[in-house]
Amino acid sequence: MVENIHTVFFMKKKSFDFQKLPRSFYLQPTLRVAKKLLGKLFVRKCRKELLIGKIVEVEAYRFNDKASHSYRGKTKRNEVMFAEGGTLYVYFTYGMHFCANIVTEEKGNGCAVLLRGIEPLEGIETMKTNRNNYSEKKSLSQLTNGPAKICQSFSLGRKENGTDLLGDEIFVAENNEQQDSFLIASSPRIGIREGYGEKKQWRFFLKNNRFVSVK
DNA sequence: CGACCGATTGACT
DNA sequence: GTCAATCGGTCGG
Numbered sequence: 221m222v223e224n225i226h227t228v229f230f231m232k233k234k235s236f237d238f239q240k241l242p243r244s245f246y247l248q249p250t251l252r253v254a255k256k257l258l259g260k261l262f263v264r265k266c267r268k269e270l271l272i273g274k275i276v277e278v279e280a281y282r283f284n285d286k287a288s289h290s291y292r293g294k295t296k297r298n299e300v301m302f303a304e305g306g307t308l309y310v311y312f313t314y315g316m317h318f319c320a321n322i323v324t325e326e327k328g329n330g331c332a333v334l335l336r337g338i339e340p341l342e343g344i345e346t347m348k349t350n351r352n353n354y355s356e357k358k359s360l361s362q363l364t365n366g367p368a369k370i371c372q373s374f375s376l377g378r379k380e381n382g383t384d385l386l387g388d389e390i391f392v393a394e395n396n397e398q399q400d401s402f403l404i405a406s407s408p409r410i411g412i413r414e415g416y417g418e419k420k421q422w423r424f425f426l427k428n429n430r431f432v433s434v435k
Numbered sequence: 436c437g438a439c440c441g442a443t444t445g446a447c448t
Numbered sequence: 449g450t451c452a453a454t455c456g457g458t459c460g461g
Contacts, residue, residue, distance in 0.1 A: 279442070281442075287442070288442085289442080292458090295457080295458095296457095297456080297457065311442085312455080312456075313441055313442070313443070313455090313456090314440090314441060314443050314444080314453080314454070314455080315441090315453070315454030315455035315456075316443080316444085316453065316454055316455075317443050317444070317454095319442060319443080321442085334442055336442085352444095352445095353444085353445065353446095366443070366444070367442070367443075368443050368444065369443090369444080409442070410442070410443095411441080411442055411443075412442070413441095
């Protein structure tokens with residue numbers, strides 16, 4: 221069975237026809253979802269504007285995974301990570317940054333995929349405005365190559381924690397513009413200490429894409 | 436309650 | 449390469 225959810229937006233005299241990913245996509249095993257999210261479009265409706273980018277780098281976090289927030293069970297901070305697949309989990313860290321995850325698998329599993337790199341496609345000027353400390357001197361690749369940079373440019377914070385990705389505010393869509401095939405590379409996850417599953421190759425990214433955070 | 440530190444970033448040597 | 453910023457969650461006493 222193929223589910224197609226088309227959402228058409230008319231904004232600023234442009235029309236967008238999105239094939240929004242269905243719930244069933246997010247209910248698959250986390251590592252599979254992580255890899256399949258690469259190349260898809262992350263879409264954020266921000267007032268009268270659309271912010272769109274291609275997902276180029278992700279990391280998987282699961283239950284029984286010492287690096288995962290869900291490892292010690294549900295708390296007020298991480299409760300959204302235990303929601304049904306297809307929910308946005310945004311957390312606050314380092315006293316100043318937010319990171320965005322896409323919850324996977326069935327409700328209660330505590331699995332998610334962290335967004336680490338996005339190639340900006342639409343609404344780039346607004347993303348630059350949303351970013352702290354972004355000057356035109358910087359290369360465009362510095363705009364959204366990192367989990368906290370993505371949250372700044374797409375304006376994701378506490379309000380967006382728990383957003384259902386099957387709504388019209390924030391969602392992921394098929395990328396029908398993706399003509400050429402791409403190579404997926406994997407590596408250990410970034411910033412995971414020794415003894416916390418640092419050897420798991422659960423970071424996935426598009427090879428040779430300049431919006432990947434760590435080369 | 437205090438100490439420690441994080442799925443980070445940007446500035447600086 | 450090093451390091452400060454900045455705060456809430458977690459853990460030990």
